[in-house]
Amino acid sequence: MKFLSTNRVLRFIEARFTPGGELGLHLTAGVALMVLATAVFGAIAGAVVGRTGIALLDLRVSQWFDAHAAEPLVSVVLVFSALHSVASVAVAAGLLGWYFWRRRERYWLLALVCAVPGGMLLNVLLKYVYQRSRPVFDAPMVDLATYSFPSGHTSASTALYGFLACYVVMTARRHGTRVWAVLLAVLMVALVATSRVYLGAHYLSDVLAGIVESCGWLALCITGCSTLRRRRAA
Template sequence: MEALDLSAEQLAAAVGARPFLLLALLLTGTVGPILGLVAVARLSERHARALWGRAIRAYGAAAEHPVTQRLATAFPAVARVLRELSAAEYLVIHLGLGLAVSVAALVFIALAEAVSGGSPLVQVDLALARALHGATSGAGVAALGAFTHLGSGWALTVVAIAVAAVLLGRGERVLAVGWLIALAGGGLLNYALKALFARPRPSFDEPLAVAAGWSFPSGHSMGTFVTFGMLSYLGVLFARTLRVRLAIVALAMSWTVAMGFSRMYLGVHYLSDVLAGFAAGSMWLAVCVSGIEVARRRPGRAVTPGDQPIAD
């Protein structure tokens, strides 16, 4: 075990000595799986109709089950909302988002326990942070120092107001309210998590940048994840082709990963802080998107451009 831990620290130090190799690995580990899932889905498209038929039959059987009927009687408002959802919407949107919440929660809990319990991950964090600090350049610090301000609370607030104004101008009140709740709630959640874990930030004799507050999870990483995740969601709603939707998601994730990388490069966060920010942001984003989807499909709501079906 000690040899394994030492190897992990050495690997972290080696990767940290090559900052843009670390950035490439982070991008590959996030954007790559999404594009891979899309490729698998396209290759298995010939089986989709049969699987979809089974899903619809299962959904119908569950809706007619006596237990479901009793629950519908006890909770009529919930039943009305669910009746507005097709099998496709329920299975893909809500079960998929529920899975995302579960996986992200497990990742966050694992990171939190590792950081709080002083596991070998802490030593990996330290080794990577020291290696990155020693491998920085003046040009890199200047460029990423400017870039990282785009993930600050003030910058994201400007984005929040601008996007909300556009959505309201298009008559998309549900999306506008959901957008604002997602961003404001994400900020409050991050503040609460930082206070709960109270992890000190990395410390160096000659710091490249100084940031106030606690370190875990990264506020820039979480805030950017929620903001650009919501922008991706809005973009997918209004995009007309699969190619455009994929481009939106890939660009949003690349920007988010670059923001997390900037925080490590500047020495104000550890790797686990950034990953925890992504995990917590995933949980909150999934909850918000699920809630918005229910609100958009509530009975009696008028159809707006964002509700129109999207072409493949």
Template sequence: MKHIAKTERVGRRGLSLLARLARYELGALLCILVLSGGIWGFIELADDVSEGDTQSLDETLLLSLRNPVDHTDPLGPGWVEELGRDFTALGGVGVLVLVVLVALGYLLLARRYRAALLAAVAVPGGILLSTIMKAGFDRPRPDLVPHDSIVYTASFPSGHAMMSAVTYLTLAALLIRVQPELKLKAYILGVALLLTLLVGISRVYLGVHWPTDVLAGWTAGAAWAALCWLAMRWMQRREQVAS
């Protein structure tokens, strides 16, 4: 009987190990798909935008968020427009720097030094990449409606959309890697996705970006976050092998 019970325990442990390994490899596969899909999506969007193929759709979607009688007036009452400004601030440099510093503080206090180092490199690196791409494409801002937010740079890709995706999704990817519970992983990822979506939508609502600008920012930012997740995974596996 003791031999049978021991065999059952070993079997259960083996099944549990296989289940964890399957989830581990599935996460890596999903990140590779996001990375490759994001790169492909951005290249396709950039090509279509450069050739002017998206202009008609961009104008239609942008004007759909405006009063049909008065295009200077965004849809909804004044408090909705104010919410748009609040949401767009979540993708601003000041807010993102503060979020990164808070996350770095948490990772350092939790003694997750490798994750903190990666976050300190990945987020500024993604923001720098966004700046370089904006300067390279140099797409003009929408001129159909007034800008309800101050802008200084070119339009493609949306810096707010990409920087929010880079920051929130990258930090979520790093925090998920150090969280053991599935429900916490899902919560962190859900919050990051929600913040990223709100920032991007608000940029179109405020008339400072074409919809394809935002979509390009999302795809590039998601690809960068997936790359960071894979880098974190590689670092952790290397540490486990070394130990």
């Protein structure tokens, strides 16, 4: 009986790491990324609530950016940030959805709807859970009444650019194209996150939490839709 039980466990583990299985390696990797992202987000949120760790660095980083803000960079950053607002990302996601609809890529369309609009709703929910106030300055560059943690701009941009990178990685034939897609996605997310801290709209922990939040949600959406497609095909 013990031998049979061990065999079952080994077969289960082997099936979870089989690249071609409908519940194989891709699902295992997605779940692992989601669990890791959840753990990291929990650590950041715990530090913010307890005012320890990275939360102690938040004020110093925000004050440094505020002290070094100057034109014409401020105007450039304001425009760049506006181009990555939640509304702008929603429009971009709509155009991408139209592209998938025209190409009849139903599973990618489903994954997009879950990842970007779904991620935005998750971000709003988390903001109301933590209800963190935004940074306060004598002469603020932006004046926002909504909550700060986690960053909506950063979260939405991470979902959009991360989704585009996943699509290119899974469909492009050239290895170089895949690498460039990932690097460009990382660069754009980093620029959006930096712009929000530079403008004084968010703390460092806000943008980091937004990135982690969307990475975990994106892994869940991509993996879930891929599993659904594989099961239908099987």
